[in-house]
Amino acid sequence: MEPIRRRALIDATIIAIGEHGALDVTMADIAGRAGVSAALAHHYFGGKDDLLFATMRHILAELGLEVRTAVHGLSGADRVRAVIQVNLSQGQFRPEIIAAWLAFYVEARRNAALGRLFRIYVRRLHSDLLSGLTHLPRAGAVRTARGIAALIDGLYLRRALGEGAADSMAAIDLVEDYLDTALARSARRA
Template sequence: MPNPSSADAEKRPRTHAEINEYRRRTLIEGALRSLAERGVAGTTVATISKEAGASRGLLGHYFANKDDVMVAALQHLFGRISESVRGSVDRMEGTATEKLLAVPVSLFAGATFTELNRTAFLALWHETRFNEKVRKANRQLYRDYIIRMDHMVRAAAQEQGVKIDAKQVALGFIALSDGLWLGLSIHDDVLTGEQAVDLCQDYLRRELRLV
């Protein structure tokens, strides 16, 4: 059985492409930690480099400016949360309706709704108001999100034999879950994750005529 050091060695990036990807990801994750702690205004080349344990020069090698770092951070965070939710739902056995109802469960689960994820997201959401590059990236990410939810709602509706506007229901779910995510990120003494899940599932059940 290999010892920890040899196991770690096997995981280390070896090729030029792997090294570049590793360094870039390390910088992005450093940016997310800085965003979560300091917000966009307090996040600088120095704070990102410090959080990433990298030199300031390395950041300039992979990103042209701070805007590009913010875009990459948003894409990475959105992708990480999406993969967590999708992976959890895909691994479960169940009907299309059960999988749809499992989405909010995974979305507000401890592994997804971490302090880092929600505080970094809060900072980046605010940045979409003022930063055209971040707003454009956010718009594309949400287009893809809407398409995925549309497909899931459509499959559940077909399974239940009901005719609904799947895209409209998907949009309603995203608006509700985003609002609850935002509310929990700011006022976790007013709302609980369990309540957020219940509210999302109640909405989906009503739209699918399950209640």
């Protein structure tokens, strides 16, 4: 039962946060969605913080897996494009995922464990991007990677707010455009 319950509770947590828009969902709400009692959620996860942590780790792990799959065998600009596409794919761009993401981002300022999780994600994204920008001079590559990462996050944020936000395709377009420009400029200079 344990793995089934854990998974169901994590899924329920994502949905609950997505609907609620913040982390102040109750254990009873989450447990209810998963079809169990609040006491059971405590039994398997220990406490609310642990459940939230496990949920965020799950989201990041899924994203990480997607990235690694997409990137496999690619190099150079194609590799960067793959990273961009995964990060802004419909799957990652779902409102409830973004809401959870954002809520966790806020929480990460207080929860040391969550903060660590996010820093790992940030670093991984950065190095994934850098590894596809090797033909750029080091400084330019770092700057481009930072710009892409900021763009991705910014587009997430807008999406979270709703209204007039770019959809998945438009967002990917915008970031790839940024990448192409950076590459073109570098080529022109060489």
